[in-house]
Amino acid sequence: MTTELTDAELLDAFHRQIRLSGREDEPAPGIVRDTDGPVARRYPQEPGTSYCMIESPRGLGDDPDHWIRRQVDFFTGRGEEVEWKTYSYDEPADLTERLARAGFVAEDREALLLGEVEGLIHDVELPPGVQLRQVDSDHDLGRVDELMRTIWGPGRDDGALTREMRADPEALDVVVVEESPEGPVLCAAWLRYSPGTDFASMWGGSTLPQWRRKGLYRATVAYRAQLARDRGFRFMRLDTTPDSRPILTRLGLRHVADTTPYVLDARRGA
Incomplete structure (x- = not known):
């Protein structure tokens, strides 16, 4: 029997195993992951083909503005939009104010x-005639892209799940809820694994508006948790919006910190 961890212990495990070890964003085809001093960066080899992200899990030392300026110069030089992912416990305590000034x-x-x-x-229990299953074919992953476009509009990461699945099928599981394999996907969600850690993470969970509040998202949560358990992962991580948070906290997940993206749009002509 394992002893349940406190919120602080859970956050410490996440910080050590995921953030400090560079597992916040898993490798993907065509993506560069490097560091600039205390700053961890993710960006595409070909500018503008995928999203860029920065984080600073170790803090920014004695001269935070120096490292912030370096990132502004770097991504402005590439002409890209970049997200600095901040956590509510990051150092310095006024990091977000410094980012805003920059x-x-x-x-x-x-x-x-x-x-x-x-x-x-x-x-x-799913509605009558509705089924949930794992997918791995390009056809089904294309149907997931169509769902995402329907809900969120066109995005530059179209086909990203397909590329990720081809690069490392063991690092990702994608599930869909549907009435028919030839019809529209009603809800799609995926699960990423961080080998060598205790953590898996849930992503997606987008549902067509007319199918919300019918248990589809909750079914994907339970199914993905079972997949993670079967592969030996103990903990689950999610970054969640206000819409999903009540469902997940009722299921037993704990709100241990907040995360806020700070975005610099250095795209040429933006």
């Missing part, structure tokens, strides 16, 4: 939820 703009805050995988496994 031209970064805050986007919507999300909650970092952590918890035991076991607590997320439960029975969910």
Whole structure:
């Protein structure tokens, strides 16, 4: 029997195993991951073909503005939009104010939820005629892209799941809820694994508006938790919006910190 961790212990495990070890963003085809002093960066080899992200899990030392300026110069030189992912416990304590002064703009805050995988496994009854399954074919992944375009509009990461699946099929599981394999995807979600750690992470979970509040998202949560447990992962991580947070906290996940993206748009002509 394992002892349940406190919120502080869960956050410490996440910080050590995921952030400090550079596992916040897993490798993907055509993506560069490097460091500039205390700053960890992710950006595409070919500018403008995928999203760029920065974070600073070790803090920014004695001269934070120096490292912030270096990132502004770097991504301005590439002509890209970049997100600096901040956590509510990051150092220095006034990091977000310094980013704002440097031209970064805050986007919507999300909650970092952590918890035991076991607590997320439960029975969910789907509506009649609806099924949930794993997918790995290009056809099905293309249907997931279509769902994302329908809900969120066109995006520059079209086909990203397909590329990620081809590069490392063992690092990702994608699930869909549908009435028919030839019809539209009603809800899609995916699960990423961080080998060598105790953590898996849930992403996606987008549902067509007319199919919301029918248990589809909750079913994907339970199914993905079971997949993670079967592969030996103990903890689950999610960054969640206000819409999903009540569902997940009722299931046992805990709100241990907040994360806010600060975005600098250095795209030419933006």
